[in-house]
Amino acid sequence: MTALQEYERLEAVGLWRPSPDAQRREVIVSIGDATVMIADGNGQMLTHWSLAAVTRANKGKRPAIYHPDTDTGETLELAEDEADMIDALEKVLAAIERRRPxxxxxxxxxxxxxxxxxxxxxxxxxxxxxxxxxxxxLPDVKRSEIGQALLADLVHTSGQPCRSAASLKALDALSQRLLGAPGRIVVLPGGVEQTAHLPGGLIVLNRALIEDWEAPEIPAGFVIAEALRADRNDPVADLLDDAGLWASLRLLTTGSLPPEALRRHAENLLTAAPVPVPQDALIDAFAAAQVPTTGYAYAVDVTGETTLPLIEADPMAGKSAPPVLTDSNWVRLQGLCEN
Missing domain, CATH: 1.20.5 (Single alpha-helices involved in coiled-coils or other helix-helix interfaces)
Known part of the structure; x- marks a missing residue:
């Protein structure tokens, strides 16, 4: 390690003692390349210390006393009037200390x-x-249990699901046609504004979607759109995102969720705005279900301005699409919420 260049020509008079029982003698002290050099008055070198091994014995006091860190018996004393040399040594030793690990x-x-x-x-x-x-x-059985628990919480606000005996077969036919299995569509008399999806593959509809329109293609479109949201945003993930870390840990370790977490998520489902889905993905989903998009597009926006791609790219335009429901089943379905 090289000493700071500004001190390479600095000299001072000091008192050096080679051992504890030796007499102190006056010496000339200078700073060289990585060393403190100690010479007699004639310039004869007496010893030199590695700067990296120099230690001050009385830090902050004057006169300053130094020694090699491996030999406390050999000392060098610099008087108070040798302040330049003392300051120089302190500055060099501090720089060395900073570079040490x-x-x-x-x-x-x-x-x-x-x-x-x-x-x-x-x-x-x-x-x-x-x-x-x-x-x-999470197994499918547990997903279904969670879905039913959330539905029970929704019912407290919305009322019991619509289940007119004369219309249940029509509802199952719609579920089979759109979702591939009966029993996966639940119609509520209130609560959700339009649709929601629950774990276990349940799609929840507001009764207005089957009572306020003249063709089954429109409620079918809302079911398809909500099923697409469920595919893109796992309902269990949405629930755990609401419930937090400890609820996730509890579900993983015990298979259950805190009732308050379920209740809070059910409340969020009632107020949450539908998550937008890309219209090209929506068109593909309608095409797979063989349901026209035009009726749904105008139901979402009566002007058709915001849903124009769904109208222009209707996958069933000019084609003979299989009916969503038979006329008789559609009439029966519209009576689902009648006592």
Missing amino acids: HPGRLRVVASISLATTVAFLALFWLPGALMRHTVRV
Whole structure:
């Protein structure tokens, strides 16, 4: 290590003692390349110390006393009037100290970094990772149980699902036609504004969607759109996102959710705006179901301005589409909420 160049020609008079029982003698002290050089009055070199090994014995006091860090018996004393040399040595030794490795400080920095990383993972990565894992491993039976529990909470606000005995077969026919299985569409007399989806593959409709329109293609369109939202946004993931980390952990370890978490999510379902879905994906879903998009597009926007792509790209335009429901089943379905 090289001493600071501004001190390379600096000299001072000091008192040097080679051992504890030796007499102190006056010497000339200078700073060289990485060393403190000690010479007699004739310039004869007596000894030199490595700057990296110089230690001050009485830091902050004058006269300043130095010694090699491996030999406290050999000392060099600089009087108070040799302030330039003392300041020079202190500056050089401080620069050397800064360049040395500091294991303790490194451990502190490493500990802080580790703690920061753990805190970051706990706050930002762990909740999302736990939720994704829970969603991935949750069995279908448990999904259905959660869906039924949420439906029970919705019923407290909306009233009992519409289940006129004469119309249930028509509802099952609609569910079979659009979702591939009966019993997956639930019509409520109130609560949800239009539609919602629940774990277990349930699609919830407001009764107005089957009572206020003249063709089954329109409620069918709302069912298709909501099923597409469920495919793109897992309802269990939405629930756990509302419920938080501890609810996810409880579901993963015990298979149950806190009742208040279910109730809070049910309330959110009643007020949440429908999540937009890309219109090209919507057109593909209607095409797969062989349902025209035009009626649904005008039901969403009576002017057709915001749903023009659905009208212009109607996959059933000019084609003979299979009926969503027979006329008799459509009439029966519209009476679903009658006593």
